[in-house]
Amino acid sequence: MKPYKWMSICVTLALLTGLLAGCAPSATPTALTPAPIKTEDAYPLEAASPESPAATAAAGEVPAELYPPEEPDRVVRLTDALGRAVELPGLPMNIVVVGKATSLLNNALFLFPEASERVKAYEQRIQTEHDFITDVFDPTGAKASLARDANAEQVAPLNPDLVIMKTYMRDSIGQGMEAIGIPVVYLDMETPESLYTDLRTIGAIFGNPERAEALVRLYQANTQRVADAIKDVPEYAYPTTVVLQYSSKGGEISFKVPPASYLQTTLVEMAGGIPVWKESQNFGGWAVITLEQIAVWDPQVIFLIDYSGNATEVVEGLKQDPTWQNLKAVQSNLLLPFPSDFLSWDQADARWGMGLLWMASKLQPGQFEGINFVDEVKAFYRDYYGLGDAVITEKVLPLVKGL
Numbered sequence: 001m002k003p004y005k006w007m008s009i010c011v012t013l014a015l016l017t018g019l020l021a022g023c024a025p026s027a028t029p030t031a032l033t034p035a036p037i038k039t040e041d042a043y044p045l046e047a048a049s050p051e052s053p054a055a056t057a058a059a060g061e062v063p064a065e066l067y068p069p070e071e072p073d074r075v076v077r078l079t080d081a082l083g084r085a086v087e088l089p090g091l092p093m094n095i096v097v098v099g100k101a102t103s104l105l106n107n108a109l110f111l112f113p114e115a116s117e118r119v120k121a122y123e124q125r126i127q128t129e130h131d132f133i134t135d136v137f138d139p140t141g142a143k144a145s146l147a148r149d150a151n152a153e154q155v156a157p158l159n160p161d162l163v164i165m166k167t168y169m170r171d172s173i174g175q176g177m178e179a180i181g182i183p184v185v186y187l188d189m190e191t192p193e194s195l196y197t198d199l200r201t202i203g204a205i206f207g208n209p210e211r212a213e214a215l216v217r218l219y220q221a222n223t224q225r226v227a228d229a230i231k232d233v234p235e236y237a238y239p240t241t242v243v244l245q246y247s248s249k250g251g252e253i254s255f256k257v258p259p260a261s262y263l264q265t266t267l268v269e270m271a272g273g274i275p276v277w278k279e280s281q282n283f284g285g286w287a288v289i290t291l292e293q294i295a296v297w298d299p300q301v302i303f304l305i306d307y308s309g310n311a312t313e314v315v316e317g318l319k320q321d322p323t324w325q326n327l328k329a330v331q332s333n334l335l336l337p338f339p340s341d342f343l344s345w346d347q348a349d350a351r352w353g354m355g356l357l358w359m360a361s362k363l364q365p366g367q368f369e370g371i372n373f374v375d376e377v378k379a380f381y382r383d384y385y386g387l388g389d390a391v392i393t394e395k396v397l398p399l400v401k402g403l
Contacts (some may be wrong), residue, residue: 078204081167081197083190088183091207092161097122098150099169103343105187106133107350108198110162111215111384114206123148123160132342134388136395152176162205166210189348191261192223218383222353223270226360229367230272237298239363241273242329242344243338245286247304247316255294256286263348266307271360272367273301291323301363302329303338305346311337312401336362340400341377354380360403373403 041087062278073129079201095118096174097105102123109115116137121144134298137306143299151173155163158368163177163403167186174184186199188194196216203212235268243264245256257277258264268275277289306314315337329335339345354376361368381387 013161024269057177078201080185082186093118094117094161095156096155096160096163099165101166104349112211121146124247127343130342152180219237219353230364231372233364238272238274238372240276242299243266246304254288256288258286264346267356267359298328300328303336305338305344307344309340337402
């Protein structure tokens with residue numbers, strides 16, 4: 001950020017806070033600015049497949065699609081997920097990630113090797129006790145961790161070149177940052193198509209469009225793999241399916257189904273199932289339903305999601321419940337926990353491709369005989385994140401549940 005713009009920000013903030021609390025000392029930027037992380041430390045590449053760009057880099061050759069030359073003075077022009085035209089004076093080297101779903105945003109950003117050095121701070125919003133970015137890319141805690149719902153006054157002292165957040169955060173915090181001159185880019189990531197667009201936006205932010213296109217091809221190849229496997233399966237052989245989110249928040253147990261527009265519904269259709277709740281529900285977000293409604297649908301397959309990471313344990317408990325034992329899915333042993341590692345694979349997150357492949361293998365098992373999901377997990381983290389087998393074995397595989 002240019003010095004004059006920073007001075008403008010400080011003056012604005014001082015005027016705002018002074019009206020309420022007088023001239024209190026401002027936050028010290030140096031206390032919140034983390035030391036840079038070396039890309040080679042945060043983006044381990046050993047033991048990658050011989051054909052991959054990661055393996056080429058590990059062998060001493062640096063492919064352009066992974067590590068393009070830095071051009072910090074290059075003007076960046078892009079259109080974000082809200083259709084806003086954004087122009088940055090150069091490649092942002094000090095990026096801050098804020099708002100809800102920051103873990104999902106980070107997981108997309110760190111598909112690019114540049115993120116290890118350029119993402120300097122983010123809100124710590126994890127679903128389970130483990131955070132992928134912290135555990136794998138920032139184990140020393142060098143990056144600044146912001147409190148939840150960080151506003152413009154908290155972010156400004158970091159002097160960011162760019163702030164990234166989800167589209168639905170604009171009204172609550174985004175506009176306040178825009179008003180004082182902090183550049184903001186909004187990402188969506190809620191559908192496969194929007195993820196591809198957002199990956200290209202991130203590629204522009206990092207000055208690495210080649211990596212963005214390589215990632216899009218990886219996702220498209222995965223979806224095509226599923227589509228090719230089930231293309232000859234007639235629709236009458238698609239099992240009736242329900243996706244349930246389990247929650248015990250506040251000590252009250254509830255079950256919810258997603259709306260038609262959500263990724264979870266799309267995954268069922270892409271994987272060869274019939275989302276029986278889709279036509280009968282009209283709502284904007286996850287909707288609470290009763291066990292009686294589940295019994296009316298009586299689906300052949302039920303996928304259970306628990307964002308706290310305990311889906312496997314919840315399913316085992318439900319199987320012992322006499323009421324649930326009346327359901328077809330339970331009787332056929334097709335009440336299934338959705339897999340997870342650092343978080344559940346059903347979400348608008350980098351891992352949704354693994355979730356799609358796993359779901360298809362359960363809905364149409366005859367089309368996916370012999371598939372080994374431990375190998376699939378290794379391939380995902382190697383090809384999408386450039387991690388070596390040693391890192392995957394140590395930090396990822398022990399967390400995988402539900403396979």
